[in-house]
Amino acid sequence: MSELLIRGRVLTFVAEPQGIDDTAAWRYFEDGAVFVRGGKVVATGDYAEVRGRAGADVAVADHRPNLVLPGLIDTHLHFPQTQAIASYGAQLLEWLNTYIFVEEQKFCDTGHAAAVADRFMDELISNGTTTAVAYCSVHPESVDAYFTAAEARGMGMIGGKVMMDRNAPDALRDTPQQGYDETKALIAKWHGRGRARYAISPRFAITSTPEQLEMSQALVAENPTCYVQTHLSENKDEIAFATSLYPEAKDYTDIYARYGLLNERMLLGHCIHLSDREIAVLAETRSVGVFCPTSNLFLGSGLFDRDRFDKAGARWSVATDVGAGTSFSMLETMDEAYKVLHLRGQKLTPFNSFYRMTLGNARALGLEDQIGSLHAGANADIVVLDSSAKPAMEYRMRTATSLAQELFILQTMGDDRCVAEVYVAGKAMKAKASAKARVPETA
Numbered sequence: 001m002s003e004l005l006i007r008g009r010v011l012t013f014v015a016e017p018q019g020i021d022d023t024a025a026w027r028y029f030e031d032g033a034v035f036v037r038g039g040k041v042v043a044t045g046d047y048a049e050v051r052g053r054a055g056a057d058v059a060v061a062d063h064r065p066n067l068v069l070p071g072l073i074d075t076h077l078h079f080p081q082t083q084a085i086a087s088y089g090a091q092l093l094e095w096l097n098t099y100i101f102v103e104e105q106k107f108c109d110t111g112h113a114a115a116v117a118d119r120f121m122d123e124l125i126s127n128g129t130t131t132a133v134a135y136c137s138v139h140p141e142s143v144d145a146y147f148t149a150a151e152a153r154g155m156g157m158i159g160g161k162v163m164m165d166r167n168a169p170d171a172l173r174d175t176p177q178q179g180y181d182e183t184k185a186l187i188a189k190w191h192g193r194g195r196a197r198y199a200i201s202p203r204f205a206i207t208s209t210p211e212q213l214e215m216s217q218a219l220v221a222e223n224p225t226c227y228v229q230t231h232l233s234e235n236k237d238e239i240a241f242a243t244s245l246y247p248e249a250k251d252y253t254d255i256y257a258r259y260g261l262l263n264e265r266m267l268l269g270h271c272i273h274l275s276d277r278e279i280a281v282l283a284e285t286r287s288v289g290v291f292c293p294t295s296n297l298f299l300g301s302g303l304f305d306r307d308r309f310d311k312a313g314a315r316w317s318v319a320t321d322v323g324a325g326t327s328f329s330m331l332e333t334m335d336e337a338y339k340v341l342h343l344r345g346q347k348l349t350p351f352n353s354f355y356r357m358t359l360g361n362a363r364a365l366g367l368e369d370q371i372g373s374l375h376a377g378a379n380a381d382i383v384v385l386d387s388s389a390k391p392a393m394e395y396r397m398r399t400a401t402s403l404a405q406e407l408f409i410l411q412t413m414g415d416d417r418c419v420a421e422v423y424v425a426g427k428a429m430k431a432k433a434s435a436k437a438r439v440p441e442t443a
């Protein structure tokens, strides 16, 4: 079995940091190493100690003085929107109709879906993201393209076919029965195949009839190990429209609750304008609110209120939400998260940012035994970060005197250029992903 020692300044979390001085929440090895065998972490610690556990002829990837962390995790984005990032001038509902529902129609073409899926996975890798949860288009072929591209790279990806049976163009609508049948077949084909996991994906209450949400309820009940994902309370016009379509529901959250969709595997995009009652329901059902800061700013949707989630004991995660999100980079995402919370009068420490991108998001997915930290037995999904990758960063780093400062510089000034290497199940992937991303497509 192939063995590799990945050497550098190793940082991995063991708990959620309770403040900037909570050093018990993380482990840091100034001259550290991760010993990888057969795609899994065997040991993490001081280089001298870990070196002794490997064979004499083990290969060493020496990344000093760069930081070595668990691969980053993105809990919400849309693979068919890869070429729709930066679509100008509209808020959510107009943006969907004007740009997104046009773009997603292209994914009935399997060649197009495959080409975009390849670029999408390479873009994630280039940005240090090794696991993500994505919506595909309504076309089952787009799901095949997505998981095929992930499997070719050994990535642990989660995703599913979007279900929509109203308030969308004809070409993007399924029916309740078709959505059910296609989802069921895709689950049978992909869920649990290698590292692939399926997410049952009714887009949101506006684009699903009560009959489709009933079918979604059946899918969730019949497939208890699948994830579920949808959108909730992103934009005020959206809330008014959704609740008008379900007048019997107490509020937007209650629409999904009535159809049995809220559980610990449910990822709810945005959750910006929730009442206390709704947040209490999320806490009670252990559903996860997904904070997408670049998207929320880009569409002018609003400011996520983290402290209300924390006070209510509700779970939350972070995500890019490409293509309303403006970057594939989780570093840039946490930069915007910091600013959004700042506008709310809330603080996000650099340790908490890096916890959220790694172990925090892994816990939101219930995958902390496999990803998000560098414990023995974890998948060797690893990112190597260069805090001086850009001239302005290198210049700023000359005055940094602590790890906290370095992490904050990385999140505030960093992007894909700071990702020096990415290992997916122990294999170095960054150079290949970046090189391919520069080749223009001819087809």
Ligand SMILES: [Zn+2]
Residues within 6 Å of the ligand: 076, 077, 078, 231, 269, 321
């Ligand atoms: Zn979204």
